Amino acid sequence: MTDANTYAVLFEPVRIGPVTARNRFYQVPHCNGMGHVRPRAEAANRGMKAEGGWAVVSTQETEIHPTSDLSPFAENRLWDERDIPALRLMTEAVHAHGALAAIELAHNGNHAQNLFSRAPVFAPSDMSLDYAIPKQARAMDKADIRAFRRWHRDAALRARDAGFDVIYVYAGHRMTLAQHFLLPHMNQRGDEYGGSLENRVRLTRELLEDTREAVGDTCAVAFRFAVDEMLGADGMQAAEEGRAVVELLAELPDLWDVNVCDWPNDSVTTRFQPQDGYQNDYIAFVKAVTSKPVVGVGRLTSPDQMVSMIRKGIVDLIGAARPSIADPFLPRKIEEGRIDEIRECIGCNICVSADTQGVPIRCTQNPTMGEEWRRGWHPEKIAPKGREEAALVIGAGPAGLECAMQLARRGYEVTLAEARAEAGGRVLRESALPGLAAWKRVADYRLNDLAQRANVRLFTESRLDADAVLELGIPNVFVATGATWRRDGIGRTGQRRPPVIDPAARVLTPDDIMDGRTPPDGPVAIYDDDQAYLAGVLAERLAEAGHHVAFVTPASVVSPWTDLTLEQARVQARLIKLGVEIRCTRQMLALGPDRMRTACIYSGREEDIPCASAVLVTERHRDTALYDALRDRGGFRTLELIGDAASPGLIADAVYSGHLAARNFERDPGEIDRDWFRREMVALEP
Numbered sequence: 028m029t030d031a032n033t034y035a036v037l038f039e040p041v042r043i044g045p046v047t048a049r050n051r052f053y054q055v056p057h058c059n060g061m062g063h064v065r066p067r068a069e070a071a072n073r074g075m076k077a078e079g080g081w082a083v084v085s086t087q088e089t090e091i092h093p094t095s096d097l098s099p100f101a102e103n104r105l106w107d108e109r110d111i112p113a114l115r116l117m118t119e120a121v122h123a124h125g126a127l128a129a130i131e132l133a134h135n136g137n138h139a140q141n142l143f144s145r146a147p148v149f150a151p152s153d154m155s156l157d158y159a160i161p162k163q164a165r166a167m168d169k170a171d172i173r174a175f176r177r178w179h180r181d182a183a184l185r186a187r188d189a190g191f192d193v194i195y196v197y198a199g200h201r202m203t204l205a206q207h208f209l210l211p212h213m214n215q216r217g218d219e220y221g222g223s224l225e226n227r228v229r230l231t232r233e234l235l236e237d238t239r240e241a242v243g244d245t246c247a248v249a250f251r252f253a254v255d256e257m258l259g260a261d262g263m264q265a266a267e268e269g270r271a272v273v274e275l276l277a278e279l280p281d282l283w284d285v286n287v288c289d290w291p292n293d294s295v296t297t298r299f300q301p302q303d304g305y306q307n308d309y310i311a312f313v314k315a316v317t318s319k320p321v322v323g324v325g326r327l328t329s330p331d332q333m334v335s336m337i338r339k340g341i342v343d344l345i346g347a348a349r350p351s352i353a354d355p356f357l358p359r360k361i362e363e364g365r366i367d368e369i370r371e372c373i374g375c376n377i378c379v380s381a382d383t384q385g386v387p388i389r390c391t392q393n394p395t396m397g398e399e400w401r402r403g404w405h406p407e408k409i410a411p412k413g414r415e416e417a418a419l420v421i422g423a424g425p426a427g428l429e430c431a432m433q434l435a436r437r438g439y440e441v442t443l444a445e446a447r448a449e450a451g452g453r454v455l456r457e458s459a460l461p462g463l464a465a466w467k468r469v470a471d472y473r474l475n476d477l478a479q480r481a482n483v484r485l486f487t488e489s490r491l492d493a494d495a496v497l498e499l500g501i502p503n504v505f506v507a508t509g510a511t512w513r514r515d516g517i518g519r520t521g522q523r524r525p526p527v528i529d530p531a532a533r534v535l536t537p538d539d540i541m542d543g544r545t546p547p548d549g550p551v552a553i554y555d556d557d558q559a560y561l562a563g564v565l566a567e568r569l570a571e572a573g574h575h576v577a578f579v580t581p582a583s584v585v586s587p588w589t590d591l592t593l594e595q596a597r598v599q600a601r602l603i604k605l606g607v608e609i610r611c612t613r614q615m616l617a618l619g620p621d622r623m624r625t626a627c628i629y630s631g632r633e634e635d636i637p638c639a640s641a642v643l644v645t646e647r648h649r650d651t652a653l654y655d656a657l658r659d660r661g662g663f664r665t666l667e668l669i670g671d672a673a674s675p676g677l678i679a680d681a682v683y684s685g686h687l688a689a690r691n692f693e694r695d696p697g698e699i700d701r702d703w704f705r706r707e708m709v710a711l712e713p
């Protein structure tokens with residue numbers, strides 16, 4: 028426990044135009060994959076943040092018109108008054124816990140594909156879409172601009188009617204019309220909306236004035252603005268036009284919500300930006316230019332850093348998207364001095380991947396994220412135990428740790444056994460790889476929690492076999508023994524034509540590298556048929572250690588899955604910089620002592636890649652031997668396989684699996700099977 032006074036400054040109220048935030052914690056707009064498609068889930072998700080102590084809780088971007096249709100992504104929608112009731116669910120949930128509700132009105136210009144509405148796409152000038160589809164955006168004429176201003180104003184009025192307290196004009200992430208007009212490389216107009224900065228800023232100024240005129244008496248007008256495009260001289264820079272925009276509009280909004288763009292820069296992962304507060308250098312000037320309150324972000328989880336940012340005058344409000352996802356109760360925990368109970372964001376962007384796929388948000392650290400409404404999960408509360416007294420969890424990776432922690436919270440006597448000297452499983456091993464150090468927080472948070480509890484016994488260096496488990500005499504057993512990378516080169520591509528591995532070939536798996544084995548001298552070929560993140564990280568590790576690395580993959584780019592976490596371009600750039608030889612669209616046919624035989628996946632043309640050893644990143648075998656033996660012996664009241672041993676996936680999936688098993692323990696299996704979770708059914712109106 029920390030003296031709560033240390034952080035008292037964070038709990039001062041802040042006036043924002045006509046409304047007052049109860050403290051300085053501000054959940055900035057962030058996507059959650061629910062939006063207009065799942066309004067009850069959206070409301071419950073945002074309401075949970077309010078309960079957790081955030082003073083302002085925002086929507087995600089909210090489409091104001093069919094010409095800004097972000098389908099198939101599940102953002103918010105306010106095209107007309109029929110959308111008001113769904114959004115009112117959210118404002119009511121937020122108000123019920125004493126927070127202000129903010130709405131990010133958005134017209135996405137050429138970032139909207141309008142796939143559902145089939146409306147024309149708008150931009151300042153004729154240009155391609157922000158997606159590689161055969162469709163172009165058209166330059167808005169004066170009538171279009173007048174219409175756009177009217178749509179935005181009408182949306183602001185509807186937002187007020189839905190109960191919002193803070194209404195945004197949004198010029199950020201290179202995703203909205205207001206910003207597109209600001210940027211000279213997107214705005215080549217010759218009229219009063221193009222050319223000089225004063226002209227390019229005109230539309231934003233009009234939107235701010237329109238919004239204030241429409242709703243400014245009761246609602247605060249916030250302006251979200253990306254001060255720096257992070258493109259150097261090729262884009263808007265904080266030190267130049269970014270600052271000039273703030274100077275031109277300084278007192279017009281009631282609140283400045285400032286960040287950098289585009290989204291991969293704003294929400295950069297810890298792998299590529301380990302420093303929390305990484306936006307401070309860019310946004311620090313804003314407060315000197317305006318008298319209005321300023322909110323900024325940068326993966327802020329440390330209360331000391333938050334206090335220092337307030338004291339140094341960098342921001343007035345602590346903005347957070349990801350830290351509020353990993354721990355919706357972050358403000359409450361700080362207020363109550365429970366600092367070591369904060370579930371810190373690890374900056375992995377699994378949350379982002381959900382939005383990018385149009386499904387409800389999930390989080391590696393917080394398995395209840397996105398489950399508030401459909402499963403009724405609360406991040407800080409769990410049902411007390413039933414009749415059973417004790418449980419054994421085998422394996423202390425992310426699944427076992429989460430399962431044990433939640434079972435302990437429910438009040439069971441929990442025994443957790445881990446074969447290795449240190450608990451953490453794959454989290455511990457992967458977090459030792461380049462750029463992934465912050466991932467260790469997944470294990471640290473849970474181990475710290477377990478250590479506080481009298482009803483938990485953790486045994487390390489305790490590899491259990493079936494006899495040992497039976498000897499313990501605990502009737503409820505959760506097996507979280509994980510999975511092991513396979514050695515035979517079989518994976519998604521190799522299934523159809525398994526590669527031939529010469530017994531003399533020197534094969535390593537990701538597990539070998541993580542256990543500290545180093546490849547022999549000579550070139551190493553990494554074969555990535557997993558196509559997620561791990562092979563790219565291993566390539567980095569081996570290249571940094573001085574090996575010549577050939578990265579061979581059937582995919583068209585390096586680590587294609589990392590596109591979902593906004594990392595792919597950075598991953599490929601880093602490998603190129605490290606001198607890794609990148610060989611895409613190649614399937615491994617055979618591996619010998621000094622070469623990998625590959626074939627082009629399109630033409631079949633074969634080619635040898637010289638290598639003294641190969642690291643095969645393809646698939647994992649589930650480690651079920653212990654579970655199988657226990658099932659054969661029988662006699663348990665509960666015997667459940669969880670985590671990667673049940674279904675290999677992300678760390679987030681393992682945590683979720685452990686959490687789910689702990690929640691479901693002692694529930695009627697029939698009920699669980701009948702009722703996975705609540706769903707929002709489409710009303711079949713006449």
Ligand code: ADP
Nearest residue numbers: 422424425426446452453491508509670671681
């Ligand atoms: P998950 O992601 O499902 O949690 P991990 O592979 O991260 O899986 O963790 C599994 C953990 O289980 C590892 O730390 C491993 O050492 C441990 N383990 C595997 N078999 C046994 C066993 N028989 N007894 C105890 N611990 C085990």
Ligand code: SF4
Nearest residue numbers: 372373375376378390
């Ligand atoms: Fe942070 Fe990862 Fe959770 Fe996103 S998924 S909030 S980046 S821990």
